[in-house]
Structure formats: C-alpha cells, structure tokens
Amino acid sequence: MAKDKKVEQITDMDVDFTQWYTDVCTKAELIDYSSIKGMFIYRPYGYAIWENIQNALDREFKRYGHENVYLPMLIPESLLQKEKDHVEGFAPECAWVTMGGSEELEERYCIRPTSETLFCEHYKNIIHSYRDLPKLYNQWCSVLRWEKTSRPFLRHREFLWQEGHTMHETSQEAREETQRMLNVYADFMRDVLAMPVVKGRKTDKEKFNGAEETYTVECMMHDKKALQGGTSHYFGDGFARAFDITYAGRDNQPHYPHQTSWGVSTRLIGGVIMTHGDNHGLVLPPRVAPIQAMVVPVAMHKEGVLEAARALLGRLQAAGIRARIDESEQSMGWKAAEYEMKGVPLRVEIGPKDIENNQCCVCRRDTREKVFVPLEGVEETVKGLLDDLHESLYQRAQKNLEEHTHACHSVEEVKAFMENEGGFAKTMWCGDEECEVRMKELCGVTSRCIPFEQEHLGDTCPVCGKPAKHMIIWGVAY
Amino acid sequence: MAKDKKVEQITDMDVDFTQWYTDVCTKAELIDYSSIKGMFIYRPYGYAIWENIQNALDREFKRYGHENVYLPMLIPESLLQKEKDHVEGFAPECAWVTMGGSEELEERYCIRPTSETLFCEHYKNIIHSYRDLPKLYNQWCSVLRWEKTSRPFLRHREFLWQEGHTMHETSQEAREETQRMLNVYADFMRDVLAMPVVKGRKTDKEKFNGAEETYTVECMMHDKKALQGGTSHYFGDGFARAFDITYAGRDNQPHYPHQTSWGVSTRLIGGVIMTHGDNHGLVLPPRVAPIQAMVVPVAMHKEGVLEAARALLGRLQAAGIRARIDESEQSMGWKAAEYEMKGVPLRVEIGPKDIENNQCCVCRRDTREKVFVPLEGVEETVKGLLDDLHESLYQRAQKNLEEHTHACHSVEEVKAFMENEGGFAKTMWCGDEECEVRMKELCGVTSRCIPFEQEHLGDTCPVCGKPAKHMIIWGVAY
Numbered sequence: 001m002a003k004d005k006k007v008e009q010i011t012d013m014d015v016d017f018t019q020w021y022t023d024v025c026t027k028a029e030l031i032d033y034s035s036i037k038g039m040f041i042y043r044p045y046g047y048a049i050w051e052n053i054q055n056a057l058d059r060e061f062k063r064y065g066h067e068n069v070y071l072p073m074l075i076p077e078s079l080l081q082k083e084k085d086h087v088e089g090f091a092p093e094c095a096w097v098t099m100g101g102s103e104e105l106e107e108r109y110c111i112r113p114t115s116e117t118l119f120c121e122h123y124k125n126i127i128h129s130y131r132d133l134p135k136l137y138n139q140w141c142s143v144l145r146w147e148k149t150s151r152p153f154l155r156h157r158e159f160l161w162q163e164g165h166t167m168h169e170t171s172q173e174a175r176e177e178t179q180r181m182l183n184v185y186a187d188f189m190r191d192v193l194a195m196p197v198v199k200g201r202k203t204d205k206e207k208f209n210g211a212e213e214t215y216t217v218e219c220m221m222h223d224k225k226a227l228q229g230g231t232s233h234y235f236g237d238g239f240a241r242a243f244d245i246t247y248a249g250r251d252n253q254p255h256y257p258h259q260t261s262w263g264v265s266t267r268l269i270g271g272v273i274m275t276h277g278d279n280h281g282l283v284l285p286p287r288v289a290p291i292q293a294m295v296v297p298v299a300m301h302k303e304g305v306l307e308a309a310r311a312l313l314g315r316l317q318a319a320g321i322r323a324r325i326d327e328s329e330q331s332m333g334w335k336a337a338e339y340e341m342k343g344v345p346l347r348v349e350i351g352p353k354d355i356e357n358n359q360c361c362v363c364r365r366d367t368r369e370k371v372f373v374p375l376e377g378v379e380e381t382v383k384g385l386l387d388d389l390h391e392s393l394y395q396r397a398q399k400n401l402e403e404h405t406h407a408c409h410s411v412e413e414v415k416a417f418m419e420n421e422g423g424f425a426k427t428m429w430c431g432d433e434e435c436e437v438r439m440k441e442l443c444g445v446t447s448r449c450i451p452f453e454q455e456h457l458g459d460t461c462p463v464c465g466k467p468a469k470h471m472i473i474w475g476v477a478y
Numbered sequence: 479m480a481k482d483k484k485v486e487q488i489t490d491m492d493v494d495f496t497q498w499y500t501d502v503c504t505k506a507e508l509i510d511y512s513s514i515k516g517m518f519i520y521r522p523y524g525y526a527i528w529e530n531i532q533n534a535l536d537r538e539f540k541r542y543g544h545e546n547v548y549l550p551m552l553i554p555e556s557l558l559q560k561e562k563d564h565v566e567g568f569a570p571e572c573a574w575v576t577m578g579g580s581e582e583l584e585e586r587y588c589i590r591p592t593s594e595t596l597f598c599e600h601y602k603n604i605i606h607s608y609r610d611l612p613k614l615y616n617q618w619c620s621v622l623r624w625e626k627t628s629r630p631f632l633r634h635r636e637f638l639w640q641e642g643h644t645m646h647e648t649s650q651e652a653r654e655e656t657q658r659m660l661n662v663y664a665d666f667m668r669d670v671l672a673m674p675v676v677k678g679r680k681t682d683k684e685k686f687n688g689a690e691e692t693y694t695v696e697c698m699m700h701d702k703k704a705l706q707g708g709t710s711h712y713f714g715d716g717f718a719r720a721f722d723i724t725y726a727g728r729d730n731q732p733h734y735p736h737q738t739s740w741g742v743s744t745r746l747i748g749g750v751i752m753t754h755g756d757n758h759g760l761v762l763p764p765r766v767a768p769i770q771a772m773v774v775p776v777a778m779h780k781e782g783v784l785e786a787a788r789a790l791l792g793r794l795q796a797a798g799i800r801a802r803i804d805e806s807e808q809s810m811g812w813k814a815a816e817y818e819m820k821g822v823p824l825r826v827e828i829g830p831k832d833i834e835n836n837q838c839c840v841c842r843r844d845t846r847e848k849v850f851v852p853l854e855g856v857e858e859t860v861k862g863l864l865d866d867l868h869e870s871l872y873q874r875a876q877k878n879l880e881e882h883t884h885a886c887h888s889v890e891e892v893k894a895f896m897e898n899e900g901g902f903a904k905t906m907w908c909g910d911e912e913c914e915v916r917m918k919e920l921c922g923v924t925s926r927c928i929p930f931e932q933e934h935l936g937d938t939c940p941v942c943g944k945p946a947k948h949m950i951i952w953g954v955a956y
Binding site: 036041043069071092094098099108126141142158208 | 622
C-alpha cells in the first residue's frame with residue numbers, strides 16, 4: 001500500500017533550470033494545466049501561499065488607510081480607448097467578449113488586463129470636492145492578458161493580483177503614495193518572502209503604459225536572471241484629464257486630482273520558487289509557508305508514539321505555528337522526500353527514543369540538518385528555528401544578488417559579463433532611449449531600473465560616450 | 479462648510495419597497511453603477527460586508543477540511559457541453575469570448591457562469607485512487623450570467639460568490655457533505671446575519687441544472703417575498719460519468735466518485751438589507767457590520783472632549799470592537815442621520831456632560847433608543863449591546879417569517895393569501911410537476927422548497943386532489 005505513492009525525481013537545476021522550475025511547480029502540487037493554453041489552475045498548496053501573501057499585504061494596505069473594492073471584469077472598448085498610451089499598450093493582448101447569450105453585442109468588451117480605466121470612470125462619479133480626497137482603493141482580482149507564451153506563475157493569460165488605485169489632491173501626495181507603496185512591497189518581500197530587492201525607477205521605455213513614472217522592486221533569481229517583483233506608478237493627472245475627473249478645490253476652482261496605481265501578482269510565487277528552491281524541490285520562507293512544521297511520528301505503531309506526536313502537534317498549533325501531522329502508512333523516506341519537495345520549513349520527527357529522552361528531532365529544509373530539541377519549551381525553539389531559517393534564506397539570496405551584480409564600464413564588458421557569468425550589470429547611462437535599445441541589441445539585456453542607491457562608476461555613457469546622468473542596472477528578465 | 483454634505487431622503491419602504499431598496503444600496507454607498515448594464519461596482523462599504531461574510535464562512539469551510547483553489551475564468555464551449563442538462567441551463571446566459579488579441583479564436587470560450595465543468599476536468603487529472611478522496615475544494619471568485627434584468631446584489635451580470643466542489647468515494651459521504659454545507663449556511667445566516675431560514679429540498683423543476691438533488695435555505699424579506707439564501711447540490715455520479723472520472727477503489731476496480739457543489743453569493747447582502755432595513759436606511763447585524771460602533775464627540779471643541787472620545791475609541795478597538803470616530807465638522811444631526819443610513823449598529827456619543835458623569839450615550843440602530851453607559855466596563859457593555867442587537871434583529875425577522883407563513887388547503891386559499899397578505903403559503907403536494915406549474919399559473923407563486931420540517935395539513939394535493947406526498951412552501955421570489 002505504501003508503495004502506491006512515490007516522490008518523483010525532478011530535473012537538476014544546474015542542468016536545466018527551466019525544466020527544474022516546471023517540475024517543482026507541478027510536483028510540489030502548486031499548479032495544474034487547464035485545457036486552455038496559458039490558463040493555469042492554482043492548486044490548494046499553491047493557492048494557500050497566495051492566501052498568506054494576501055493576508056500579509058492586505059493588513060499593510062489597510063494600515064495605511066486603503067479600502068478594498070470590486071469593479072467589473074469587463075471594459076467597453078470605448079472606455080479602454082480614452083487614454084491613448086494605455087490602450088496602445090494593452091489592446092494587442094485583450095480577450096474580447098462579443099456575444100452575450102445568443103446576441104451579438106453592440107460594442108465589444110475586453111476582459112480587464114488592468115483596471116485604470118474602470119477606476120477612473122468610477123472616480124468621476126464619486127469625486128466632487130477636495131473633501132472626497134484622497135481615495136485609497138485596492139482590488140484583489142484576476143486579470144487577463146492574451147499572451148503567446150506562458151509559464152507557471154510567471155506568465156499566465158489569467159493571473160491573480162492586487163491593483164491599488166489612488167487619487168490625491170496634490171501631485172506631492174500622489175508621489176509620496178507611489179513611494180510608500182513601493183516600500184510596502186520591498187519590506188514585505190524582505191520580511192515575509194525573504195527576498196532582497198533593488199529599488200529603483202524604470203526608464204521611460206520600460207514604464208507602464210500611461211504612467212508618468214514607474215518604480216519597481218527588482219529581484220535576482222537563483223539562475224541570476226531578473227524578476228520584476230512589483231511596480232508602483234505615478235500618473236500625474238494624465239488619466240484625470242482623459243476622463244475629465246475634476247474636483248472643487250479649497251479655492252473653489254476645479255482641479256484635476258493626481259493618481260497612482262501599484263500592484264503585485266502571483267508571479268511573486270514564481271519568484272519565491274526561483275530564489276529559494278534547490279534540487280530537492282521547493283524551499284518556502286516560513287512566513288508564507290502553508291505548513292511551517294510537519295510532525296512525523298517514527299515507528300508509529302509502537303506504544304505511545306502517536307499520542308506523543310499528536311500532543312506535540314497540539315502544542316505547536318496552540319503556539320500559533322502552522323503545524324500538521326502525517327499519520328499515513330508511507331515510509332519515513334517517502335515522507336522526508338515529500339515534505340522536502342513541498343518546501344516545508346521544518347520536519348519534526350518523534351519516535352520511541354525521542355520520547356524516552358524527552359526530545360524531538362527537527363530537520364531544517366534549507367540546510368537539511370537535523371537537531372535534537374528538548375520537548376520542554378519546544379514551541380519557542382521551533383519559532384526561533386523558523387525565524388532563523390527565514391534569516392538564512394534572506395542572507396543566501398542577498399549574497400547571490402551581491403555576488404552577481406557587477407560594475408561594467410564598456411559595452412564589451414557588459415556583453416562578456418552576461419555571457420560568461422550572468423547577473424545584474426551596472427553601468428552609467430546618458431538617459432537616451434537610443435543607448436538603451438543599443439545595449440539590448442548588443443548584449444541581450446533590458447534595463448531593470450535606475451536604482452535609488454546610485455553609485456558613481458564613471459562620467460560617461462558606455463554606449464555613446466556622452467556625459468552620464470545615472471547609474472542603471474541591466475539584466476535578462478523573466 | 480458643514481452644509482456641503484447632506485444625508486439624502488430615501489423612499490418610504492411601505493410606499494415603494496423596490497425604490498427604497500435601490501435608495502439604500504446607493505445612498506448607504508454600498509454600490510455604484512458601471513457603464514455596462516447589470517455590472518455593478520462594489521464600493522468599500524459594500525465590499526467590507528462581503529469581506530466579513532467571507533472571513534466567517536471561510537473559517538467554517540476550513541474547519542471542515544476544505545481547501546481553496548482558483549480555476550480559470552474561461553470555459554471552452556466543448557467542455558461546457560459535456561453534461562447535457564448543465565449546458566442547457568447555462569448556455570443561454572453565457573458571455574462569449576471570441577477574440578484573443580487580434581485573432582479570432584478557433585473555439586469560443588464562455589466566462590464561467592459556474593465551474594462544475596472546470597472542476598471535473600481538473601478532478602479527472604488528479605483523482606486516481608480512493609486514497610485521493612475525498613477532494614474538498616472551494617473557490618472564491620466572480621461569475622458571469624448575461625441576464626436581461628438586474629438589481630443591486632440580487633441580480634448582477636457579474637457577481638461575487640464562493641463555489642464548493644467536492645468528490646467522495648461513496649454516495650453516502652457525498653449526501654452527508656451536501657447536508658453539512660447546507661447546515662453551515664443556515665447556522666451562518668442565523669448566527670452572523672441574524673436571518674432565520676427554512677431548510678428544505680428544491681423540487682425537480684427548481685433544482686440546479688445537472689444536479690440530482692438541490693437543497694436550499696429560504697428566507698423571507700421584510701416585504702414578505704422570498705429570497706433563496708444559498709444552495710447545496712448532490713450530483714450523484716452524473717458529472718463523473720460525463721467527464722469519465724474514475725478511481726481505483728478498495729476492491730481495485732474502477733468506480734465513479736460522487737459529487738457535490740454548494741454556494742452563496744453577494745446576494746446575501748441584498749438579503750441582509752431587505753430583512754433588517756427600515757425607513758432610516760440600512761440596519762446591519764453587528765457581526766457583519768464593517769463599523770460596529772461609531773464614536774461621535776459632542777461639542778467637540780470644548781476642552782477634553784476630543785481626548786475623551788479618542789480614549790473611548792481606543793478602548794473599544796482594543797477590546798476587538800470594530801469602532802471608528804467621526805471628528806468631522808458635520809452637525810450632530812447630520813452624523814446621526816448618516817450612520818443610521820449606513821446601518822451602524824451603535825452610535826456612541828460623548829460630550830462634556832458625559833465626561834463629568836463618567837459615562838457615554840449609546841444609541842442603538844434597531845430601536846433608535848438611547849441609553850447612558852458608565853465608562854467603567856464600557857467594552858463589555860458595548861459587546862453585550864451588540865449581542866443583544868443581533869438577537870433582537872433575529873427575533874424580529876423570525877416573527878416576520880412566522881406571522882406571514884400560512885397553511886392553505888386549496889388553490890383559492892393560496893391565491894387569496896398571496897393577493898391579500900403575501901408571504902409563504904404552505905400546502906400539501908402530490909409531487910407532480912404539472913401541479914407545481916398549475917399553482918404558478920393560478921397564483922403567481924413558485925415552489926420555494928419541500929421543508930425538512932414537514933407538517934401534515936391534509937391528505938390530498940390541493941391542485942389535483944390526488945394523495946399528497948409532501949408539504950411544500952410557495953412564495954414570490956426575488
């Protein structure tokens with residue numbers, strides 16, 4: 001009977017990182033494929049990670065006064081077209097509804113790829129006076145983008161996300177909100193996902209369609225490629241003008257409000273996998289792990305073992321630790337491999353010997369080291385181990401980021417670095433889009449961001465030789 | 479400045495209940511209209527009620543071992559067609575996606591009106607052995623039904639809901655699940671929404687498309703019309719056969735699993751409004767109220783008032799009460815009317831006199847009575863008042879249900895009762911669909927359910943005179 005289940009092998013990440021990633025997504029039971037290409041099923045274990053992300057972020061959003069709303073999933077084509085840059089960016093990847101029941105619609109509707117236009121339409125109805133500002137709204141929903149290629153969590157045609165949309169009296173306030181929410185993301189990624197980030201501004205070429213400025217938190221994956229973790233946009237009053245949203249100001253004159261939007265999506269789960277995973281499977285940072293500690297009884301059928309294991313489970317749960325127990329007939333080897341594959345931070349074994357010695361045996365997922373832990377005070381010890389594991393994951397990722405970020409002074413140096421080593425190349429930049437495009441053509445990299453933490457690497461742009469304005473980071477992105 | 483805002487009048491509910499309802503939905507800022515007919519915007523105050531409903535139900539679902547998942551929003555037409563009864567019921571109200579980007583799709587996709595077909599497709603992939611059963615999945619999402627008429631919360635083209643979908647080894651287990659979840663709904667409605675329900679089975683005519691049996695919790699609104707609060711379906715193995723889902727049983731032979739689904743939606747919010755509301759607006763049961771107590775400082779600019787009000791707020795919040803404070807310049811009259819309109823259960827006023835007497839003044843939303851409450855132990859007193867208010871709302875609704883449920887013994891009696899008084903008419907019934915249709919034609923009522931609590935009102939069906947099988951309840955439904 002125990003033979004019925006087996007933990008399947010996964011591809012070695014150093015041999016084929018892409019296949020390793022897909023293996024982890026399916027074999028850790030995070031995701032399944034549906035019959036429509038690019039539309040994935042979030043399975044319980046994958047969705048539970050998203051629920052933990054949602055809970056942590058939603059609390060932060062509300063702490064800053066944001067309120068959740070839900071707007072329709074369909075956007076009339078005429079509404080989408082109101083802001084020119086925006087529609088140009090999104091129209092090519094919209095899915096269009098043309099029939100309602102058996103009737104052809106007079107106007108076709110796209111399934112929201114993002115909801116700026118819908119929020120603006122609503123804001124026009126409800127913003128009249130400066131007393132109605134700020135409006136700090138957020139929406140948890142799915143969005144749809146009809147992309148040609150797909151990969152679990154990283155590129156779905158339909159994916160889950162949150163989109164914050166805010167309106168402010170002054171551009172100063174809107175700019176502060178843009179930065180505040182970028183920091184919420186960066187802090188969340190550090191403190192909950194154990195992911196270090198580079199904060200910075202996107203170039204005009206890479207910014208969001210319709211935004212004045214886009215800010216980003218960029219992460220480096222284990223394979224040294226870049227992942228954009230979240231973005232925060234400052235819109236100025238561009239959409240407000242396009243949608244004719246005005247409010248009566250303190251001077252009793254009409255004014256346009258200033259707008260932001262910001263979002264993160266389930267691609268963060270892809271980021272977690274590719275930041276922390278290893279050749280045994282997923283490695284989950286404890287604060288988003290659906291199961292933080294899996295209790296495994298050893299020699300389960302011996303007297304007193306199951307009782308002791310359940311008592312231990314009860315103590316851990318009572319202390320607020322997300323603990324479970326595996327009382328199945330599977331072998332110890334199978335259980336070890338299974339919970340390693342699923343990235344459970346701690347496996348807690350308890351058998352007759354342990355009971356005798358008033359201890360249990362805790363195996364950390366990151367180092368796979370085993371330590372014996374006295375049952376007395378086990379709750380605090382386990383909590384301490386979870387915190388320690390979080391910190392270790394963060395430090396390891398931070399080291400990966402630092403070791404593979406390299407200052408380059410010429411196009412050739414960037415090219416050689418990307419070819420031989422890979423990672424983030426930092427260079428000076430004149431600020432011209434032409435040089436940005438040229439770097440991409442020559443080195444196969446895109447600009448990731450102009451980091452807030454600037455360094456002086458020289459005086460000139462390595463592409464054109466003209467005076468440099470900023471230090472910029474280049475990479476190959478997911 | 480204070481004159482800038484005003485609380486608008488709403489229609490008298492006894493004059494025009496429908497208009498009263500719409501007024502409450504918009505003026506309590508629960509909902510806004512979008513540019514697409516029948517697609518509504520859930521505003522922060524309305525969405526917060528839904529979040530409270532979600533939290534309470536999700537906890538119950540998980541307590542019984544259910545796990546959340548997220549499946550795609552699009553269903554290929556061929557997949558929808560696999561179960562014949564199901565597609566016949568839903569195809570006429572599907573919205574169809576026919577274009578992806580600039581390309582015509584080879585097959586059109588409908589936006590999910592419900593997800594049985596998607597769950598079955600997934601279950602086919604993941605259910606192989608009896609060890610994989612039961613599967614207890616739930617999904618929180620929006621669904622779309624292209625209806626011709628619409629009304630806030632009660633009938634949206636897109637609405638938010640949860641849909642549970644479970645698979646079991648035996649029909650016995652599946653039947654138990656169907657009843658368990660119906661009871662979860664009934665208990666939730668009693669304990670959280672303060673709504674009494676009639677539990678029962680739907681007739682074959684009224685059951686869900688593709689289900690073997692549908693169970694319902696039926697509620698009576700203030701205008702004596704019926705609202706179906708939630709449904710729980712037993713499918714037998716009909717979908718499993720249509721989708722060819724089999725598992726290897728304990729006997730090592732292939733078997734079809736047995737299935738259930740169950741759901742409630744944001745129409746519960748409509749039910750809350752129409753059960754408890756009055757001519758001053760919304761009346762929210764405390765356990766779903768986004769704001770349970772609104773602290774209003776009286777003579778705010780007098781020394782010490784604001785400090786005392788804020789201290790009171792802090793104490794209430796620390797005790798876990800969802801309390802807020804209104805420090806705006808609006809008049810006391812405006813504030814009273816505003817929070818009555820919004821159905822806030824308790825308004826807590828505190829002014830110089832109260833501070834002197836070490837008390838505050840609490841006004842209940844249901845009775846609009848004011849009581850003075852000592853500041854000492856105010857947290858417990860307020861909690862007690864909230865519980866008491868919940869109980870009063872429930873009792874009032876229960877009285878409404880009992881007083882307007884009437885045993886009838888002939889078609890004429892049903893007709894007269896519905897015309898003169900309105901409510902739930904209970905009669906015996908032979909069980910034939912012909913008589914059910916006939917009752918509708920003659921009296922303008924639909925069957926609500928065959929209640930679990932049966933009574934013997936006679937021996938014959940009042941329509942055909944043949945022997946009666948059940949007692950059934952008739953009403954006019956939203």
